[in-house]
Amino acid sequence: MASLLDSYEQQYSSVTADITFHIGQISTNHGAEKQTNIRQADKLFDEASELLEQMDLEVQELEARDRQKYTTRVKSYKAELLKLQADMKKAKLGIDANRDELFGDDTHDSEDMRTRLLDNSELLERSSRNLEHGYRAAVETEQMGAQIMDDLHKQRQTIGRSRNRLEEMNTNLGKSSRVLSGMMKRIIQNRVLMLGIVLILLIVISLAIYFTVKKHS
Template sequence: EQMELEVREIPPQSRGMYSSRMRSYKQEMGKLEADFKRSRIAYSDEVRNELLGDDGNSSENQRAHLLDNTERLERSSRRLEAGYQIAVETEQIGQEMLENLSHDREKIQRARERLRETDANLGKSSRILTGMLRR
């Protein structure tokens, strides 16, 4: 715009030459702007495709990654199942041990009670025998 104003102030005999130059510069500028917009759009499409992986190699790479990840998931699942099975077996063994300990405790308590009864009976017997010996 500034250049157009300058051309208008130039004397009329040389104004035509500068006006035609201005028009050609404007046309060239328009073409350059259009090229710039197209290249920017093409570049953004290229970047988007690169990021989203629209080309054939990336789909093969994605498929390979998916297969690798699937195999990893399957291995991890098997390990988790094995670990869970071990935990269940360990819990069962622990439960059996607690039951055995409970039975053993009951046996020990019954034996202790019999021992106390036997001790009390022996004490009575000892007193009776001592009383009999004194007579």
């Protein structure tokens, strides 16, 4: 919320600076050029009033500890805008706006100017801090992004190596499976061969016994 108010304050400072410029032009120019500056100043006054209304709405949403500070600022901005409107009327009538500063309440005007300068200095300092914080955040984000990309690259390399190892293991398992299949075939063949030999030996022994017994009979 405070950052939004800071944005409004920056816009307001810019608008009032433009108003002051056009009031100076109104005092020195004549004819069509003077009327152009009057119209532009009127538009800027409307814009400044809208900004003050937005500030009032935002101040109401602040916590109590911040509300008083911003309320005081908005009041000073309103007083400043009223003074600029008075200077605008004098400029339209061709009255020297500086005459009142020389012969009028110089103390009050000086105090307003000093307050405005202090507020603007504080605003610039706060904006500078915000920019510095934003720059630091951007640098930290960039560093974090670079670290993440580096980690992802390392993880991708690790996954690639693991995949290559798995492919090698699959290849080795395939070769081992073929070797085992060949060994099983040879074992089966050897067993069949042994059974055949044993069967032949049994037949031969049986025949030998038969003929021996028969011969003695």
